[in-house]
Amino acid sequence: MRIGLLTEGGYPYASGEAGLWCDRLVRGLEQHEFDVYALSRGAQQESEGWVPLPPQVSRVRTAPLWDTEDDGVVYGRRARRRFADSYAELATALCATGFQDPSGGPGEASGTEADRFASALYGLAELARDEGGLPAALRSETAVRALERACRAPGAQRFAREARVPDLLAVAARLEHALRPLSLDWYEADGLGDVDLCHAASGGAAVLPGLLAAHFHGVPLLVTEYGVRLRTHYLREPDSPAAPRALLAAFQGRLATETYRRAALITPGNTHARRWQERCGAERHKVRTVHPGMDAAPFAEAAEAPECADPHTLVWVGAVEPAKDLVSLLHAFAEVRREEPGARLRIVGTPAGPEGAAYLAHCQGLAAQLFPDEADGPHAVGDNPVSFEQTGGPELPTRADAYAAGAVVVLSSVVEGFPAGLVEAMFCARATVSTDVGAVVEAIGGTGLVVPPRNPRALAEACVALLRDPERRERLGAAARARALELFTVEQNVTAFHGIYLEILSRTPVRHPVPDDPGVPLPFAVPAEAHVPGRWTDTTAPAAPRGGPGWAKGAPVRATAPASVGEGAR
Structure with a gap:
């Protein structure tokens, strides 16, 4: 079987989201042949190169999402009219009532508007194939004026009517960026038209080549989402102007609806993502929940020696950013110290970008304020009850060593998709205390304690309960490891996708018959x-x-x- 693996900002690049998962999938399915079609996120990512590719990867084609060079395509009068009509239809589908509800969450997409969006999308794709590209047209005044007319038209939603010229320019620029895959030369018979199945490793831009392969050549499409792009949009831009945020959310929602309608099967990574998909139009009979596969081997040694853990230490491991809510964790630990004076907290992680670095500095300052009389500063291990550390040093060479350094692993997030760090702690047979966000409850089942987010007192009470009960910690840790080995291993993930590939192909007409x-x-x-x-x-x-x-x-x-x-x- 020949699989067209579609990625955005990940595999086969050495750095990127979901790159490790794709690499494990490709290596685990060595009986199949893979063509990788990758969209890169930036020049730095491209300069870092690719990961070593296994022999079953027969072809890699890449395209930048960040390059804004003019394609040099000049449209004639007929092509300009085709573009104006298709883009106007697309803009009308985004502004019309039917997807965004007044509360700002996703709403049900009407069939008429979904059809209009699909017609406009494939009309633009056909124009790009006939004329050689779209970028210049998408950045033109024609596009901005079409968007403005759609926003001012009768029946447009309130957020669209309130859009001003700067908002329209910002939205047009973002749509041009999102629609760049339509202009690629991947959709010929010897490209994506030659694969048996397209597997999109995410939604958004990565799925557009799969939609066009289905449109032009009838190639079946499988969509895997561990984080729904519409949800990510709401989380990443909470403070952006209302009109652009709503228009772009409408685009992500319409694209998701068309993706789920065209896909042969959809594989969310958890039930939390599945609910978002169903709200965006995914039919239940098409959905198969496949938990992400993780390598349990690096954590086996920590799991086999739980008695080496410090019975008075709490451990937090992850990327430092505001969504992790370390502020609540520090306030909770202050209450833990009042109940258990010998308790310690080790925060192990690196800041996620400039925002994460600023947040880390804020948390270090807060720790110094909460525990002013106990040490000179919040940095030295062993002097202060709170330490800020990173893996890779002599104290904590690996993440497994970080989890093994404490008796209880804590997750304090206010936003979370699939909690990969929590599963790593489960592989290490550690008892956990987590906030009830994202897919946390689905991941841990009944093998850990769960408290409401932004509630330091509840977090502290759960931590104290486990610190005082070593037998309960051991029981929960053993159950957590058994659950993780059953549900979240690489082998489980690869086996599931192997069966899904065969299921899709068994229901797909042969497009490349072999003659006698x-x-x-x-x-x-x-x-x-x-x-x-x-x-x-x-x-x-x-x-x-x-x-x-x-x-x-x-x-x-x-x-x-x-x-x-x-x-x-x-």
């Missing part, structure tokens, strides 16, 4: 499992008649059937 000598397509000549070892797959050997000498000896036999069964016989 006279040129007649051979039914069952290209099975979905094209690389199963065994002599029976060798169709070049002469067939032995059923019941003859060769049959008893296991000679290869060529299947025969009426020509009518060739359609969909994969």
